[in-house]
Amino acid sequence: MDILVVQHVEADPVGILGRYLEVKGAWLHTWLVPQRPTPPSGHYDGLIVLGGPMNACEDENFPHLARVAELIREFYSQGKPVLGICLGAQLIARAFGSRVYQNEMPELGFTPLFPVAEAEEPWLQDFQPGMPMMQWHFDTFDLPPGAKLLLTNSICANQAFRLGSHTYGLQFHPEVTPEIVMNWIAFKTDWIEAHYPHLFEQLRDQLVMHWVQSAQFTERLANAWYDQVVASAQTVPLLRQG
Template sequence: MKTLLALRHLYFEDLGNLEPMLVQLGYHVHYLDVCTTELTDIDPQRADLVVVLGGPIGAYEEASYPFLVQELELIRSRLKSGKPLLGICLGAQLIARALGAEVYPMASKEIGFNKVSLTGAGQASALASLGDVPVLHWHGDQFDIPPGATRLAESDLCTNQAFSVGSNVLALQFHLEADPGRIEQWLVGHAAELAAQGIQPDAMRQEALKVSSQLEQVCQSFIQGWVRQLV
């Protein structure tokens, strides 16, 4: 059985819809709560796949959250190995930083279900299954595309929504993994942020309900396609 190490920052921001699909593909999933784990004790090369998940802090806030220093080193080590690595939201931003790109605040936050537009390279990638299906966005920061990486997607509010490095490294700013059926966890966990942005929770509930079945199909097509081409 293949092993998957998921670096988690918040309990409910997990692998979501991707987890049962990855299990079907033969992965044994192990979560590592990076906020409370001594990361220097972790060998980032042992797992067949590493996934760095999201969280409500900045990838550049190591002065406030010192564990980020160790997490960035772990990601750099994984990148040097060339082994498969997937980053989502904060995870994507940390990969961008580890590759030498800047991460910084946007003019306004992007929260809600909206479409992304794929570049030519994105349309030729595992993300092609996205089509016009809205995905969950929940971020106030953005990354530049690292040197040598390929830009895959954009949205109206955020120019860089995804990039890849070779076949084995993929970074997604949006939450393709988020299970719309568990949106209540997000609404409660980020209640203060929603209130500050003037976003009504019920509006997001209704959006989640509309896209639930489509997103599950998109997730399945995406993860099957991406895992199939891993080296």
């Protein structure tokens, strides 16, 4: 199965999520926006939209965002699975007319998440209430109309949702590795030292305590989402692009 991965900046790769998908048999085609102004042409069976430092509606500085919102709607209308992470989840909300706006406070580091009682996704069956997952965001969003909330917490209510049967938005970062997190810290060192001087030590300790469990969750997520990609490809007519 061929997966289109939208990568907004070099510091936000698909990480361990991509490794698990490739083990399952996925072929990942990355659109690294700074190096290529338009997405590669071709037929894709699923779409992953990664995180990034920009606001989801910052079209004047990042004109590709409008095209990404169009891609999300195209894959959704074709019944192809979509997975949005952090900015990607916010872009799903934007694509379907919902607000994206600044959260009351930044959410940085591993924070506990809680399943909503009605959540029945296969990748949430072993998700323990209060399980910590990596966060790195300043914005949040309103759920798209008809979306089902799956995970929440007290800092940012909309942590994971499903729209329709194949489109998922995750505000947290299941894809991270310790190396990715350290790169994010290096990218914002001055800001962190000025506002959260203890964050570096906190994240270093949190990675030791929580990353292995996070990676195990990511493997379950990757397996379940890829199974959806395979199942949808068997039922959706092949629509060629480009």
